[in-house]
Amino acid sequence: MKQLRRRSTLVAAGAAALLLVPAAVAVAGGNSGPADTSLRTLASKQGLRIGTAVDAAKLGTDKPYTDIVAGQFSTVTPENAMKWESVEPSRGVYDWKQADELVRFAQQHGQAVRGHTLMWHNQLPGWLTTGVANGTITDTQLRDILHRHVTDEVTHFKGKVWQWDVANEVFANAWETPRTDGLNADDFWIGHLGPGVVADVFRWAHKADPKALLMYNDYNITGEDxxxxxxxxxxxxxxxxRAQGVPIDGIGEQGHLDTQYGFDARRYQDDLQAFGDLGLKVAVTEADVRTFVDNATDQVPTDALAQYAQPYEFSELLKGCELVRQCVSFxxxxVYDxxxxxxxxFSGEGYGLLYDVNLKPKPAYSTLQQDLKLAAGTVRHAGD
Incomplete structure (x- = not known):
């Protein structure tokens, strides 16, 4: 039923996006155009930070990629460099090299860092999952190990990370097994340590860096399903x-969309606002809009309407954030497809980002650029 409804939505999105997308897409890189048309400069005019997830290994080694990251974005999120398997590949042996280099890059380019992520069921070090599976790491020991990990990583980056995704994706989706409180009964951490571990990791992170914004991060939490x-x-x-005094500062709505499914932009905005009304900051943390493509190399959409639907849905994601005073970053x-x-x-899908496979800006880029221009000067929030 979703797919049948989606066809009409896709057509509508295409028609609307024809009005949103300029005929020619501006070249967008680090030094390719006037500074005041970069996404970061335009976003700053309304007190919003705009960012990207980054492959830390490409910074400084891939010049076009590096120029875009430096020139277009005011926040960076390490896609993998701060995940547990990356920073502690062997038990008790830390490797901060790539993460430290990303932080230095951000400092050099006036960018804030979003730390990602402290507690997640995926990309855990092999020594940890193997030890839990074979019983050499008990649940009591596992809790102590998690406590040490959170404390050590947040302490290492104290004063250098603006936001931390403290707990990531612990709630059940429609196809998973929920507990009565909505947490995923099959989640690695909930299964071994119980629901109380969510409050624990926020307390541990806050103790290690009281000034960092501590976020719960997840997808499908603003009605996308x-x-x-x-x-x-x-x-x-x-x-x-929050009523118990747990230091959770905000909600990260990931914003992964697919043009084959419905997206209720009003519900999305209302849900962001509901979180904001709890006294929380909100952030769009992982936005992309994927569609079916001819192949994974070229990533040309198989449905011509997708080239209009993608900028339309990116625009709705951004505008929803702009309209919620508590939304601090997008x-x-x-960076690119x-x-x-x-x-x-997602087999057969792609074309999800603002730049194409050749690092050229897509219509979605110029649409966000135009949205930011139109909102320039709007006083939205206090920032931090």
Whole structure:
């Protein structure tokens, strides 16, 4: 049923986007145009930070990529460099090299850093998952290990990370097994340590760096799946934690969209606002809009309307953030289609980001540029 409804939505998006997308897309890189037309400069005029997830290994080694990251964005998120398997590949042996280099790059270019991520069920070091599986790491030991990991990583970057995704994706989706509180009963951390671990990691992170913004980060929490069930579970749970004094500062709405499914922009904005009304900051943390493509190399959409639907949906994501005073940042999950997680994760899909496989800006880029121009000068929030 979603796909049948989506066809009419896609046509409508295409028609609307024809009005949004300029006939020619401006060249957008580090030094390719007037400074005041970069996304970061335009966003700053309304007190908003705009960012991207970054492959730390490409910074300084891939000049076109580096120029775009430096010139267009005011926040950077390490796509993998701060995940547990990257920073502690062997037990007790840390490797901060790539993460430190990314932080230095950000400091050199006046960018804030979003730390990603402290507690997630995926990309855990092999020594940890193997030890839990074979019983050499008990649940009691696992909690102590997690405590040390959170404390050590946040302490290492104390004063250098603006936002931390503290807990990531612990709530159940429609196809998963929920507990009565909405948490995913099959999540690695919930299964081994129980629901109390969510509050624990926020407390540990806050103790290590009291000034960092501490976020809960997830997808499908603003109605993207066609329901508001997951939103309500997260809302109720976070409201309870806040009442208990747990130092959770904000919600990260990932913003992964697909042109074949419906997207209710009004519900999305209303849900962001509901989180904001709890006294939380909100951020769009991993935005992309994927579609079916001819192949993973060229990533040309198989449906011509997708080239209009993508900028339309990116625009709705950004405008929803702009209209919520508590929304402090908007981040795309990657710089360009040639380095995107999408083709390897969703068979036959791609074309999800602002730049194409050749690092050329797409219509989605110029649409966001225009949205930011129109909102310039709007006083939205206090920033931090």
């Amino acid at each position: 066609g329901t508001n069930v997951k939103f309500q579970a997260v809302y109720d749970f976070v409201k309870k934690l 981040t795309a999950w990657g 040639g380095d995107s997680w999408i083709p390897d994760t």
